[in-house]
Amino acid sequence: MTCEVAPPHGADHTLIEERIRLVKDYCDAINITDNVRGIPTMDSGICAHFILKTGAEPIMQMSARDRNRVLYESQLYGAYALGIRNIVFITGDHSLLGTHPQTKTVFDLDSVQAIQLAKHLMGGTDLSGAELEGVPEFFLGATFNPFADPLELQAWRVEKKRDAGAKFFQTQAIYDLERFQIFMTKVRPLNVKVLAGIIPLRSKKMAQFMRTRIPGMRIPDEVVSRLEKAGAGLESKEKKAAICAEGLLIAEETINAVRNIQGVHGVHIMSVGWEESIPGLVEACNLYPRPILR
Amino acid sequence: MKLKPNADILEMLEGYEKIVLFGDSGCAQLCDVGGILQLEAMEDFLIQNNKKVLGYVFVEGGLCDIHATTLEINDNMNMLREADAFLIQACGVATQVVTDLIPEKESFPAVDSIFLGVMPERFVHHETCVMCGECVLHLTAGICPIARCAKGMLNGPCGGSMDGKCERDGETDCVWQLIYNRLQSLGKLDNIRRIWGIRDRSLSHSPRTIIHEDF
Numbered sequence: 001m002t003c004e005v006a007p008p009h010g011a012d013h014t015l016i017e018e019r020i021r022l023v024k025d026y027c028d029a030i031n032i033t034d035n036v037r038g039i040p041t042m043d044s045g046i047c048a049h050f051i052l053k054t055g056a057e058p059i060m061q062m063s064a065r066d067r068n069r070v071l072y073e074s075q076l077y078g079a080y081a082l083g084i085r086n087i088v089f090i091t092g093d094h095s096l097l098g099t100h101p102q103t104k105t106v107f108d109l110d111s112v113q114a115i116q117l118a119k120h121l122m123g124g125t126d127l128s129g130a131e132l133e134g135v136p137e138f139f140l141g142a143t144f145n146p147f148a149d150p151l152e153l154q155a156w157r158v159e160k161k162r163d164a165g166a167k168f169f170q171t172q173a174i175y176d177l178e179r180f181q182i183f184m185t186k187v188r189p190l191n192v193k194v195l196a197g198i199i200p201l202r203s204k205k206m207a208q209f210m211r212t213r214i215p216g217m218r219i220p221d222e223v224v225s226r227l228e229k230a231g232a233g234l235e236s237k238e239k240k241a242a243i244c245a246e247g248l249l250i251a252e253e254t255i256n257a258v259r260n261i262q263g264v265h266g267v268h269i270m271s272v273g274w275e276e277s278i279p280g281l282v283e284a285c286n287l288y289p290r291p292i293l294r
Numbered sequence: 295m296k297l298k299p300n301a302d303i304l305e306m307l308e309g310y311e312k313i314v315l316f317g318d319s320g321c322a323q324l325c326d327v328g329g330i331l332q333l334e335a336m337e338d339f340l341i342q343n344n345k346k347v348l349g350y351v352f353v354e355g356g357l358c359d360i361h362a363t364t365l366e367i368n369d370n371m372n373m374l375r376e377a378d379a380f381l382i383q384a385c386g387v388a389t390q391v392v393t394d395l396i397p398e399k400e401s402f403p404a405v406d407s408i409f410l411g412v413m414p415e416r417f418v419h420h421e422t423c424v425m426c427g428e429c430v431l432h433l434t435a436g437i438c439p440i441a442r443c444a445k446g447m448l449n450g451p452c453g454g455s456m457d458g459k460c461e462r463d464g465e466t467d468c469v470w471q472l473i474y475n476r477l478q479s480l481g482k483l484d485n486i487r488r489i490w491g492i493r494d495r496s497l498s499h500s501p502r503t504i505i506h507e508d509f
C-alpha cells in the first residue's frame with residue numbers, strides 16, 4: 001500500500017509533516033509528486049527528506065520535463081545522501097497544461113532513459129564513465145497508464161521500463177476496470193510488481209476536471225452518474241457529504257476488485273489534496289493495520 | 295514564419311525614415327511574409343505611418359543564397375545607400391545575411407521565424423523537423439518523433455496519448471500513434487520495441503557549423 005501526497009505550493013515544510021501524519025500509518029510508503037503539470041511546488045527530494053523525518057518511507061517522484069541528465073545525476077546523489085531510496089521516474093505532464101505554460105520544457109531524457117541513467121549510476125560510474133565518490137543504491141520504480149493508447153506500445157513501454165531497471169510500477173487512477181483487466185493480461189507475463197492506482201472522487205466537478213484536464217484519464221460515464229445520483233435531492237453540506245461517500249465507495253469497490261486481478265500486488269492511493277480520505281478508505285478495505293516492515 | 299505585429303515593426307523602425315524592404319520568391323513567399331504581395335502591403339502600411347519606402351530588394355530563390363542576394367544588392371546599390379534601414383520580410387537567416395553584406399546599416403526582422411515544416415495547403419503550416427542533428431526517420435517510418443511529439447520522446451508514447459490525440463491539446467495527433475500505425479503497416483514494429491538509448495544532444499547545440507569536403 002502506497003499513497004501519494006502533494007508538496008506544499010510554497011515554502012512551508014510543516015505542511016508536509018501535517019499531510020504525512022494523516023496518512024502515514026495507513027500505508028507502507030508515500031509518494032511525493034514532482035511539480036505536477038509544471039505547477040511549481042516544493043522540491044520532491046527535499047519533501048522526501050521531511051517525510052523521512054516523520055518516520056515514514058518516501059517515494060520520490062522525478063519528472064523528465066524539468067531536468068536534464070546533469071540535474072538528474074546531481075539530484076540522485078543528493079537524494080541518496082539524504083536517505084531516500086525509492087524513486088519513481090515519470091515523463092511528466094506537459095507544462096502547457098499547468099500554470100506556467102511559458103516555461104521551456106527540458107525532456108533531455110524520457111522516463112525509460114531516466115531509469116537507465118539511475119541504474120547506470122548504481123553501477124558506480126556516471127554517464128561519462130567517471131567513478132563515483134559514493135555509489136547510490138535505489139529501489140527504482142516507474143508508472144504506466146493502462147488507459148493510454150496504443151495499448152500494445154504502452155505495454156512495450158512497461159517492458160522497456162522493466163528492462164531499464166524498474167522494479168515496481170504505479171498505475172494511473174483506475175475507474176475503467178475492464179480496460180485495466182485487458183492491459184494486465186499484457187503486463188502479467190512481464191513479472192513486474194504492480195500497484196494499482198486509485199483516486200477517490202469527491203465531486204462531479206472533480207471528475208469532469210480530471211476527464212478534460214488531466215492527461216490519460218478514462219472515467220466512464222457510469223462513475224460520474226453514480227456521483228450525481230448520490231447527491232440527487234440533497235442540498236449543500238449533505239449533498240457534498242453524500243457525493244464524497246459515494247466517491248469513497250467507488251474507490252473501495254475498485255480496490256477490492258483490483259486486488260482480485262492477477263498481477264496486481266498492491267494499491268497506490270493518490271489523495272490529490274484529500275489526504276483525510278485515506279485512513280477511512282484503507283480501513284474500509286480491511287487493509288489496516290499495515291504490517292510492520294523492517 | 296509569421297509577420298510581427300504592426301506595432302512591433304513600427305517600434306523597431308522608430309527614428310528611421312527611409313526604408314528598403316527585402317523579400318524572396320522562396321520560403322518568404324511560400325510563407326506569405328515576404329512575397330511581392332506582402333512587400334506591397336508593408337509599403338502601404340509604412341507610408342501610412344509616415345515612412346518612406348525607397349523600394350524592394352527581391353531575390354529569386356532565397357535571401358539565404360548569399361550570391362544571389364549579393365547580385366541583387368549590387369544592382370540596387372544607389373537605393374540602398376540612400377536608405378536609413380532595411381526591413382527583412384524573411385527568416386532570421388535572411389536578416390543576418392543582409393546584416394553581413396551591408397554592415398554599415400541596420401537590418402530589422404519583420405518576421406518571427408517559428409519552425410521548419412510542411413504546408414499541406416496555402417496558409418497552413420505544420421512543424422515537422424527541429425534539425426536535431428541525427429535523423430531517425432528511417433526507424434520511425436518517416437515520421438519525426440522529435441519535432442512532432444510534444445515531449446520529443448524516443449521511447450514514446452507517453453501516458454497521455456489517447457484516442458490518437460496528444461495530451462497537450464487534444465487536437466494535435468499523437469505522433470507516436472502515427473508512427474505505430476505506419477510501422478505496423480510496414481511490418482516494422484520491431485524498430486521501436488527495443489529501448490532507445492540516451493541521445494547525444496551535443497549534436498543539437500547551437501551554433502553549429504558544417505564544412506563539407508570538396509568533391
Ligand code: SF4
Binds near residue numbers: 438439
Ligand atoms: S529526426 Fe526529426 S528533427 Fe531530427 S533531423 Fe530527422 S526529421 Fe529533423
Ligand code: SF4
Binds near residue numbers: 453454
Ligand atoms: S501524447 Fe504522444 S505526441 Fe503527445 S507528448 Fe505524449 S507521446 Fe508525445
